Structure formats: structure tokens, C-alpha cells
Amino acid sequence: MASFEVIGGNPLKGEIVPQGAKNEALQILCAVLLTSEPVTISNIPDIRDVNKLIELLRDMGVKVGKLASDTYRFQADDVHLSYLDTPEFVAQGRALRGSVMILGPMLARFGKCQLPKPGGDKIGRRPLDTHFVGLEKLGGKLTLEGLDFYRINADGRLRGAHMLLEEASVTGTANILMAAVLAEGTTTIYNAACEPYVQQLCKMLVRMGARITGIGSNLLTIEGVESLGGTEHRMLPDMIEIGSFIGLAAMTGSEITIKDCQIQELGVIPDTFRKLGIQLEFRGDDIYIPAQDRYQIATYLDGSILTVSDHTWPGLTPDLLSIVLVVATQAKGTVLIHQKMFESRLFFVDKLIDMGAQIILCDPHRATVIGLNKRTRLHGITMTSPDIRAGVALLIAALSADGRSIIENVEQIDRGYQYIDKRLTSLGAQIRRL
Template identity: 90%
Template sequence: MASFEVIGGKPLKGEIVPQGAKNEALQILCAVLLTDEQVTISNIPDIRDVNKLIELLRDMGVKVGKLSNDTYRFQADDVHLDYLDTPEFVAQAGALRGSVMILGPMLARFGKCQLPKPGGDKIGRRPMDTHFLGLEKLGGKLTLEGNDFYRINTEGRLRGAYMLLDEASVTGTANIVMGAVLAEGTTTIYNAACEPYLQQLCKILVRMGAKINGIGSNLLTIEGVERLGGTEHRMLPDMIEIGSFIGLAAMTGSEITIKDCQIPELGLIPDTFRKLGIQLEFRGDDIFVPAQDHYEIATYLDGSILTISDHTWPGLTPDLLSVLLVVATQAKGTVLIHQKMFESRLFFVDKLIDMGAQIILCDPHRATVIGLDKRTQLHGITMTSPDIRAGVALLIAALSANGRSVIENVEQIDRGYQNIDKRLTALGAQIRRL
């Protein structure tokens, strides 16, 4: 198990290019199963979860060709359906949360799929109901074996249907959309997720020949087609990594330029950091974060304490709340961080408290942060990364802290951040992989 040794308290400087979007990649890669023609995808991040999904597709029979460091060509013209019955498939799919998104494409094109309960971060309850209820409305027949293995089949082609989703699940919407594009008739999905990554999925499907209306809204209308063709696609930069770099610059008092950000796709992220007092400049499609000795949390107009909470798009993504919480520890002022979606995501704050942060964990969903205004630095400790987003938040804390920190279980960080130690070292950070 690898660790990072971090010597903190040093300002960084330079330019950094965000990786391709992890959450988009897990959807787009599964979409290649919908056609027997070639699909070329670029700006794919070189991270553990994405690489595992590519390996799973290859073992399922998808032809995979690496054209460059971030560009692959896929062709699913000879998918091995019998591989889904093997122990190797169960082990692979069970270790990867993103494997859930093969359900819709496999059911739409081949009429069947099976899947062990997928893995991923232990951040609270992450039910699969939206996926299966939506696919059942399209004609899928679900069988649950025990508590951890799903089989879903259909007799003939899937059929379009109207559905009102019980939650605007991004991966659930993605699975249903990928099932509906090859279904017979029209599918209407209300309360659909509309995150930029879901929009990207819809756009590549349209280029492949799908008929989808309402992209970018929570009401999608899909007219099924008989087959899809090949295409090319370039993924967005990762908005979570962009937000992480903004937070890193603020915490360490660094001057950093984040390149090629696709700023219109970032939603509330820049303004949320501005509410914490962080200065940002948009320079074309780059974000320049100047070095700041202090930043002050805004209050509401009546003077009451600011609350930052997550919400479905176009609200703030829950994946950045861990970073925002860490950034607030060195701000001037007080903020309530409200993590609505996952009840275990704030449990890493005990490490920050051990580093000297002033945080009150109100309950599993809420934490009050009293900023230190950089009058007192955090101090280095030994800690363990519990999940991807908490892991990078702890890395940011360690880089701002006085002295030496050790972060264990950095495989969690590697699942979502591409060569993060080397890229930050290029900015002047002192990080050593043990």
C-alpha cells in the first residue's frame, strides 16, 4: 500500500492542465458497447478507475487500440457474452463502481446483462434502484440473486416508455438513456440528470445516430433507432480537479494558472470559491488564481453564516465539498458545510481536527468550520485517505501544513487523479511516493 510523504508550508507557482473528466469517462467508455463500429475517444484520464474499465471492456471482447497517451479507439464487434458468467468478470466488475454503466448498453444491444454489486468509495448509501426501475420500464426483467448479484434480460427489443425518476441520478440517467436509444418507440425521462457529463454522453450518442431532444434539461425525449454507428469524441476537463487546484492555490498562498478549463461547463464552482473570498481571473479559457495572504468568507445579506451545500446540477457538485471544507479551515469567518447526498463523506474531518483545524461535526451531513485566517498553520500528521475526494482534500491540507505529513492508502487518490504527485511537484510541491 503506497503513501505520500508531504513537506508542507511552501507556496507553489506555475501552470497546470486538468486531466480529462473521470465521471464522463466512465459513461462514455460504456457507450462503445452500443455499436459494432469504431469509436475514438480522446482526453481520457490515465487513472486507476478508468484503466480498470478499459481492461474490463477488453476482456469482454472489445477491441482496444491506444493511439496516444490519452486517445483510444474501441470496436465492440465481437463482444464475448459468455465472459459475463466467469469468476474473472465478477471480480473485475465488483471492484469498480463504473461497471454499473454497462447495464444499459448491454441490455439494449444484446438483450441481457448481469453484474455483481459494484464497488467504489464507501461514502454512504448508493442504491441501484433508479438504474433498474428505469430499465424495467423499458422492458427489462430483473432477477436478484442473493444481495449482491443482478441479472437483467429482455424478450426482444426494449420498448420506449414514459418515466419520472425518483432521483436525478447521473449514472442512473446514463444507463436509461443508453438503453432507450436502441429501444422501439419513444422514451420520455422526466427528472433526468443534466450534468455536463450526461450532456456529453447524449452528444456522442447523437453523433452515433441517436435521436435525443432536451439535452441540458431535466426532460429528455428519445426516439429509438435500430442501430448506432461509429464516431469521435473528446472529453471535457475534469471539473473536480479544476476545483481542487483552485482550493490548493488558496490554501498554500500560491499563484497558479489552470489551463483549458471549459469555463462555461463549470457551473457554480467558480462563484462558490469566490464566496470563500478566493480571487479568480478568467483569462480566455484559463483560470488564474493569484497568491493571497488572506481570504474571507462571505455572509448572507442579513449577516447570517454562509451555508455551502451540494445539489443536483446546476447546483454544486457533491464531489467538491471535501475540498471546500478544507479551504474554509484557513479562511477568515465561519461556514456551514452541508453534504446532503452522502452521509459518510464528512467523516474525514477528524484528521483535519488533529492537524489543528477548528471544525464541529454537527451530524453525518453537516460540519461547521471556523476559519483560522492563516494566523495558525495546520501541522503535519500521519493519516489515511478514506476515499478519492477526501484523499485529495487531505493532500491539499498537508501541502498547506507546517512540517511533515504522511498520507496512507493513496491508491484511493490514484483512482481519480492522474499522476497527482508528479504534476504538483512540477509546481514546486514536496511530495514523495513511499
């Protein structure tokens, strides 16, 4: 198990380029299973979860060619269905949450798929019901073996259907969408997730020959086609990384320029950080954050305490609430953080409290942060990263703190952030991998 040794308290300076979007990559990579023709994908992040999914596809028989450091060509013209019955496949599926999105493409193209209950962050309950209910409405027949192994089969070609999703699940929408593009007839998905990642998947599928309308809305209409062709696709920059770097600049009093941000795809993220008092300047497609000695949390018009909560798009992504929370610890003012979607995602605040932060954990979903206004800096401690987003929040806290911190289990951070120690070191951070 690797650790980071962090010497905090030093301002950073420079330019940084965000990696390709992790959450988009997991969908786009699974979509290569929908065609026998070559698909070229660029701006793929070199991170653990994505690399594991590429390895899984390769072991399933997909031809994988690396064209550049961030560009791969995939061709699924000889998928080995027998590999799904091997212990190796079961182990790979259990280790990766994103593996669930092979279900839709495999069911649509080959009429069957199976999968162990996938892994991922331990951030609370993450049921897969939306995936399976949608796939069953298209004609899939689900068999559950025990509580952690799923088989789904179809008798012949899938058939279009109208469905109202119980939750606007991003991965659930992606799975159903990928199955529906090869189904016979028309499928309508109401209460569909409409995050930029889903929009990117839709645009890629359309270039492959799919017929999809309503892209960017919560009502998708899909006219099924017989087959799809190859395409080229470039992924968006990772909005979670962009938000993390904004928070890092504020916490450490640093002057940082984040390059090539695709600002029009960031939604409310910039304005959320502005509510915390962080100054941002858009320079073309770059975001410039000046060094700030202080930043003050806004209040509502009646003077009441600001609440920052997650929501389905175009609301704030839940993946950034950990960053917002840690940034608020050094602001002037008070904010209520309300994590609606996952009941275990705030269970890292004890580490911040040990570092000197003033936080009241109200319940599993809510925490009140009383900002220190940088009058008292956090101090370094030894801590463990519980999940990807909390891990980076703790790294930001350590870089702003006085003294030395040790962050253990940084493999969690590596799952979602590409070479984060090297990239931040280039800005002047003192991080050493142990």
C-alpha cells in the first residue's frame, strides 16, 4: 500500500492541464462493444479504473492498440463470450464499478451477458435496479444467483419500450441507451440523466449510426438500428479535476491557470466556488485563479447560512462536495454541506477535525463547516484515504496545512487522478510517494 508524504503550507504557481474525464471514459470504452468496426478514442486518462476496464476489454477479445499516450484504437470483432464464464472475469468485474456498463452493449449485440456485483468506492448504497429494470423492459431476462451475481439474456433482438427511470442514474441511463440503439423499434427514456458525459456518449453513438434525439434533455428518444459502425471520439476534460484544482488554489493561496477546461460543459461548478468567495477569471477556455489571502462564503439574501448540496445535472455533481467541504474549512463564514445521494461520503471529516477544522457532522448526509478564515491553519497528521474524492480532498487539506502529513492508501486517489503527485509537484507542491 502506497502513501504520500506531504509538506504543506507553500503556495503553488503555474499552469495545469486537466486529464480526460474518468466518468465519461468508463461509458465510452464500454460502447466499443457495440460494433465490430474500429473505434479510436483520445484524451483517455491514465488512471487505475480506466486501465482496468481496458484490460477487461482486451481479455474479452477486443483488439486494443495504443496509438499515443492518451489515444487507443479498439475493435470488438472477435469477442470471446466464453471468457465471461472464467474466474478471471469474475475477479475483474468485482474490482471495478464501471464494469456494469458492459451489460447493455453485450445484451444488445450478443443477446446475453453476466456480471458479478461490481466494486468501486464504499460511499453508501449504490443499487443497480435502474440498470436491470430498464434492460428488462427492452426484453432482457434477469437471473440473480445469490445476492452478487447477475445473468441477463434475450430471446432474439431487443425491442424498444417506453420507460420512466426511478432515478436519473448516469450509468443506468448509459447502459439502457447502449442497449436501445440496437433494439427493434423506438425507445423513450424519461428522467434520463443528462450530464455532459451522457451527452458525449449520445454524440459518439450518433456518429456510429445511432438515431437519438433529445440529447442534453431528460427525455431521450432512440430509433433502433440494425448495426453500428466505427468512429473517432475525443473525451472532455475531467470536471471533477477542474473543480479540485480550483479548490486547491484557494486553500493554498496559489495562482493557478487551468488550461483547456471546456468551460461551457462545467455547468454550475464555477459559480458554486464563487459562492465560497473564490475569484475565477475565464481566459478563453482557460480558468485563471489568482492568489487570495482570504475568501468569504456568501449568504442568502436574508442573511441565512448558505447550503451547498448535490443534485442531478444541471445541479452540482456529488463528486465535488468533498472538495467544497474542505475548501470551506479555511473560508470566512459558515456553510451547510448536504450530500443527498450517498450516506457514507462525509465519513472523512474526522480527519479534517483532527487537522484543526471546525466541522459539525450533523448526520450521514449533512455537515456544517465553520470557516477558520485562515487565522488558524490546519496542521499535518497521518490519515487514510477512504475513497477517490475524499482522498483528493485530504491531499488538498495536507497541502494547505502546516507541517508534514502522511496520506495512506493513495491507490484510491490513483483510481481517479492521473499522476497527481507529479503534476502538483510541477506547480511547487512538496509531495513524495512512499
